Amino acid sequence: MCKTSIRMRKSATKSSSSWGDPGVNSDRREAIASLFYSDFMALSGKGGGVMALILGIDPGSRITGFGIVRHQAGRCEYVTSGCIRLGDGPFPERLQKIFQYLSELITQYQPTVVSIEQVFMARNPDSALKLGQARGAAIVAAVNAGLAVNEYSARQVKQSVVGTGAADKKQVQHMVTQLLGLAGTPQADAADALAIALCHAHLSGVQQQLGNAALAMRSGRVRRR
Numbered sequence: 001m002c003k004t005s006i007r008m009r010k011s012a013t014k015s016s017s018s019w020g021d022p023g024v025n026s027d028r029r030e031a032i033a034s035l036f037y038s039d040f041m042a043l044s045g046k047g048g049g050v051m052a053l054i055l056g057i058d059p060g061s062r063i064t065g066f067g068i069v070r071h072q073a074g075r076c077e078y079v080t081s082g083c084i085r086l087g088d089g090p091f092p093e094r095l096q097k098i099f100q101y102l103s104e105l106i107t108q109y110q111p112t113v114v115s116i117e118q119v120f121m122a123r124n125p126d127s128a129l130k131l132g133q134a135r136g137a138a139i140v141a142a143v144n145a146g147l148a149v150n151e152y153s154a155r156q157v158k159q160s161v162v163g164t165g166a167a168d169k170k171q172v173q174h175m176v177t178q179l180l181g182l183a184g185t186p187q188a189d190a191a192d193a194l195a196i197a198l199c200h201a202h203l204s205g206v207q208q209q210l211g212n213a214a215l216a217m218r219s220g221r222v223r224r225r
Contacts, residue, residue, distance in 0.1 A: 052204075053079065055111035055147075056197030057102070057138045058189050061130040062086055064098050064138065065189030068109055069180065071201040078180040079109065081190040091130065095137040102141040114142040115150045115200035117157065117192070152199050157192075160199040 051072040058065035067081035084101050086094040116139065119132045142149050155165035162175045173191040177184070179198060186194060 052113055052201070053109065053111040054197040054200050055106065055109070055114045055142070056193040056195070056200070057114065057116040057142075058192035058196060059098070059116060059131060059134040059138050060086075060189065061091070061094060061127075061134050062088075063189050064102075064134060065187075065191075065193035066102065066105060067186070067190055067194030067197050068111060069194060069197045069201065071204075076180060076198060076201050078182060078194070081186055081194050083187055083189045091133075095133060098134055098137040099141045102138055103144065106141065106145045106147070111147065113150065113200065114139075114147045115152060115196045116142075117196055118151045118153045120154055150200050150204075152196060152203070156203070157195050157199040160202040161195045 051070060054069050054071055056067045056069070063086065064084040065081070066084065068079040070077040070079055084098060086097055116135060119128060119135060139149050152160075158167040158172060159165045161167075161179065162171050167175075169188050169192070172195050173185050173188060176182070176186060176191045176194045176198065180194065185191070
């Protein structure tokens with residue numbers, strides 16, 4: 001592994017923080033999380049034994065988060081997550097670190113697909129440009145390993161994992177912890193990366209169900225009305 005400052009988690013250790021409306025008690029929050037978990041898993045696809053190892057990437061010019069989940073038969077299982085801390089060195093060297101570390105991570109864990117967050121239009125054009133370059137380094141690492149790359153907007157990720165595109169980071173952290181059954185809360189950038197991986201599992205499950213329905217209709221197993 002490269003000598004970048006990295007935090008990798010194979011299990012969470014800190015307790016989950018509260019989220020949402022302060023007036024909503026913890027029992028109600030857990031009930032909401034439980035209901036959303038059921039809906040998430042139902043939409044992630046119930047059938048089939050095909051396993052996907054999804055690498056989610058939350059790119060950044062100072063911290064890049066990563067998270068890997070195993071998706072099979074409609075269930076998602078935590079594999080690992082962490083942060084690549086890039087420091088304040090020359091920007092080209094930071095991009096190199098992103099590429100090198102993700103390349104080594106891919107070699108170690110052998111993911112089957114990559115999902116990454118799209119660039120959003122930041123108020124600072126320089127920040128948006130640097131974010132785009134960090135994404136480029138991550139995408140090249142994935143494509144260089146022969147992996148397909150799927151891109152999702154921040155709103156899509158939040159909608160898939162929390163149920164609202166306006167969710168904040170604490171809500172994302174909480175739902176990632178609940179959906180993956182973690183013992184504690186991942187660091188914010190790692191949680192975002194895991195959420196991106198979960199978003200792909202969710203949306204690919206929906207697409208599979210739609211494809212199965214279309215196939216059934218074409219074969220005459222579903223009667224048109």
